[in-house]
Amino acid sequence: MKKVLTVILCLSLVLVLSVSCSKKAEPTDNSGKAAEKTVEKAKEIKVALIVSSTIDDKGWCQAMHDGITQAMNELPKGKISDYKAVENTQPADTMTAIRTYVNLGYNIIIVHGSQYRAQVEEASKEFPDVMFAFGTTTDIIGPNVFSYMPQSEETGYLSGIIAGMTTKANHVGLVGPIDGGDSARYNRGYVLGVQSVNPSCKIDVTHIGDFNDTVKSGEFAQNLIQGGCDVLTGSSQQALGALRAVADYPDKEIWWVGQDLAQIALDEGYKCIAASSYNYKAVLIGLVDKFEKGKLGGEIISMNFNNGGFEWGWNDSNPKATAEVKKAVESKMAEFVKAADLVANYKDVDYTKL
Numbered sequence: 176m177k178k179v180l181t182v183i184l185c186l187s188l189v190l191v192l193s194v195s196c197s198k199k200a201e202p203t204d205n206s207g208k209a210a211e212k213t214v215e216k217a218k219e220i221k222v223a224l225i226v227s228s229t230i231d232d233k234g235w236c237q238a239m240h241d242g243i244t245q246a247m248n249e250l251p252k253g254k255i256s257d258y259k260a261v262e263n264t265q266p267a268d269t270m271t272a273i274r275t276y277v278n279l280g281y282n283i284i285i286v287h288g289s290q291y292r293a294q295v296e297e298a299s300k301e302f303p304d305v306m307f308a309f310g311t312t313t314d315i316i317g318p319n320v321f322s323y324m325p326q327s328e329e330t331g332y333l334s335g336i337i338a339g340m341t342t343k344a345n346h347v348g349l350v351g352p353i354d355g356g357d358s359a360r361y362n363r364g365y366v367l368g369v370q371s372v373n374p375s376c377k378i379d380v381t382h383i384g385d386f387n388d389t390v391k392s393g394e395f396a397q398n399l400i401q402g403g404c405d406v407l408t409g410s411s412q413q414a415l416g417a418l419r420a421v422a423d424y425p426d427k428e429i430w431w432v433g434q435d436l437a438q439i440a441l442d443e444g445y446k447c448i449a450a451s452s453y454n455y456k457a458v459l460i461g462l463v464d465k466f467e468k469g470k471l472g473g474e475i476i477s478m479n480f481n482n483g484g485f486e487w488g489w490n491d492s493n494p495k496a497t498a499e500v501k502k503a504v505e506s507k508m509a510e511f512v513k514a515a516d517l518v519a520n521y522k523d524v525d526y527t528k529l
Contacts, residue, residue, distance in 0.1 A: 219256040220463060222283045223276040225269060227290065228387050229262045233437040234412030235386070236262075239287050242455025246463075249456070254463065257281070269294040277302050283462055284308070288386065289356045295320060299472070306471040308462055311357040319471035323458055325478040327357045327410070327434075328364030328521035329511045330451035330485055333504050334432040335368020337448055338406040339376050340503060341495050343428055348379040348404035350395045350417040352386045358410040361434060363524035365408055372503065378529045379404055389416030396420035400429060408432040421446045430495055436488045448495045449504070452486045453478060480511035 222243065224230075230240035240260055247255050259281070261272045269291050273284060285308040286295050295309045299317035309316065310323035338347040347369060351362045362380060369376050379399055383391045393416035396407055400420065405428055409417040414434060421431045422443035433439065433450030441447075458476055465471070478484025487508060489496045510517060 218282060219280070220254060220283060220466060221257045221279075221281040222255055222259075222285065222459070223272075223281040224258070224260045224285045224287060225264050225272055225291070226260065226262055226287045227264060228412045230260050232412040233415055233441060234435050236287060236412060237437060238435060238453045239285065239455045242453070242457075243285075243459050245456040246459035250460065250463065266290055266294060270298060273298045273302075277305055282306060283466060285459075285462075290386070292316065304471075306462065306466050308458070308476075313475055315473055315475060318473045321462060321465070321472045321474055321476055323476040323478065325357045325360070325453050325484060326515065326518075327361035327453075327485075328367070328518040329480055330434065330487075331361035331364025331366075331408075331410075331521075332368035332371070332518050333451065333487070333508060334361075334408050334434070334449075335365040335370070336372050336504050336507060337368075337432050337495075337500055338365070338408065339369040339371070339373035340500050341430055341448065342373070342376060342406045344403050344405040345373070345375065346377045346379070346403045347406045348396070348399035348402075348408075349381065350392050350399070350407065350409040350414060351380065351382045352411040352413050353384060354382055360521055361410045363521040364518055366524045366526075366529065367518060367521060377403075380526050380529065383413060386411045386413055388413055389419070392416030393420040397423075400424065404429075406430045406432065408434065410434050418443050418446065430493075436486060439488060439490045444490065445493065447490050448493050448500075449487070449489045452488075454484055454486050457483055477515070479515045480508060481513070481515040 224239060224243060226236040228236040231237055243258060264272055276284060283306045289311055295307055296316055299307050299320045303319055307320045308323060309320055311325060312322045313324050315322060349362055349365055351358050366378055369378055381395045383395050392413040396417035397420050399407060407417060407421055418431050418438055421429055430448055431446045433447045436450045436452040438444055438450050439447050
């Protein structure tokens with residue numbers, strides 16, 4: 176009987192040990208508690224930027240590129256595993272570029288320019304699991320598209336204050352690309368800014384019909400100067416040509432107000448009194464956060480002074496950056512920082528009545 180009992184006990188012990196050895200140890204964190212299991216490895220975040228010009232155009236395209244690189248420097252290292260910029264892309268070539276980068280695993284694609292709207296609408300339907308960001312527009316154009324719109328009537332207004340206070344001829348000008356998007360907002364804000372400090376000032380507004388033609392922009396600026404304008408500004412990357420035209424008059428009281436801070440550092444920048452820039456850094460950081468939470472679009476991202484979407488800089492070596500002008504501009508800027516939508520009446524500007 177003792178033998179049988181001993182055998183049974185031995186078999187029971189073997190069975191217990193076998194069951195115990197077959198159980199896998201649960202992973203633990205530093206506190207010894209069981210760590211949560213990862214069901215699926217997190218997706219790598221790869222960003223592609225599609226632009227109509229170059230990423231060093233001292234304007235629209237460079238502002239977005241600079242914002243992306245600043246965001247990458249502030250985000251944790253490796254958060255964005257890769258970034259590529261696709262330059263000089265025409266609308267007809269956009270779908271090819273998008274398909275190429277989606278196939279390479281890029282999952283946040285920023286299509287930077289209102290001229291690409293039809294292509295973004297098509298691509299967002301073809302690739303519903305990819306996040307697209309598109310601007311400028313206040314329209315929601317797809318569940319996986321974030322629309323962004325700089326409220327550039329604010330920066331235009333500040334530029335207008337400078338122009339209205341600086342002009343000696345009481346005649347200022349503006350060279351725009353087309354009358355649409357954020358350019359239209361900047362241009363109309365400029366008109367309101369001039370009128371706020373100098374109601375009698377004559378304002379000439381021109382549009383060259385293109386976002387990238389710096390040669391044509393220069394020609395239009397020359398016409399404005401010959402017509403008597405002594406302070407000019409311009410929106411989008413085409414405006415670089417207008418700045419160069421202003422710099423053709425080194426010995427004359429003809430000045431420039433820029434829409435990109437990079438213009439101050441150019442050789443022609445000695446003519447630039449001050450400049451504003453879009454700060455897209457916060458936009459990309461927000462896109463990454465939304466992506467990680469599974470939200471791919473369907474919202475509008477506004478940019479203004481209130482949310483840090485704009486930057487401003489003075490050219491202190493320019494004699495027209497006076498204490499009086501700075502005080503007027505910075506006082507208004509402080510109002511913009513406190514609250515958005517203070518220049519909502521920009522839509523009421525009628526160029527035919529200037």
